[in-house]
Amino acid sequence: MKLKKIKAIYLGISIILGFVFTVSFLTVYVSDAINRGNACGCFIPIPYMILILSSLGLFVGFFSFYLIVSKQIKEKKSFTKDINELLNFLESDERVIINILIKNKGKLNQSKFETESGLHRVKIHRIIEKLSLKRVIIKTKVGKINKIELNPSINEVFVEN
Known part of the structure; x- marks a missing residue:
């Protein structure tokens, strides 16, 4: 490309x-x-x-x-x-979270997902845990805030510089 x-x-x-x-x-x-x-x-x-x-x-x-x-x-x-074709292997809620991350250049605080996705906080937490286990995202704790980032190899493909 x-x-x-x-x-x-x-x-x-x-x-x-x-x-x-x-x-x-x-x-x-x-x-x-x-x-x-x-x-x-x-x-x-x-x-x-x-x-x-x-x-x-x-x-x-x-x-x-x-x-x-x-x-x-x-x-x-x-x-x-x-992007949409590549994300078909994910569940629909997981796809929503990944699309939000892509729109925000691969990085976002976990608290922002609730306002952007319309999903409940607990559901977002569970989705993030699943994606973290699949190594699609990286969850970093900074004090009381969880920073969520796309895996660098995935970030290269999906996020425009």
Whole structure:
């Protein structure tokens, strides 16, 4: 998935660099024509060339933005679909807890689960104990607070950096 994102970024950068090269070449061509006193003898008159280059710049900018953003939106939709398919091995309540952790970047205090899930405190405690035994989450006691984290290997897969 990261490889596709990198390819899209490289494609966008190469399109922009191609545009910059074209503008640079045409600028040198026009300045050379002006220095020779041949300003109106260009293949394309200078006022039209400025208009064409600015329009081309807008087109290249929008096109490269569209390429990069549309791929990221498609990846995000397929990623969300993949998450739900991967979580099918869990019970529905366990899935709710994991989804809450994913939304909170893999870390959350146990007390916050009650407000976010709508489940009772005891039920949340039991679910967290089950997930901890399955090594899906890591429960760390900090004073009276239980910090719940996704297992680092699972966190890598599900949580976006």
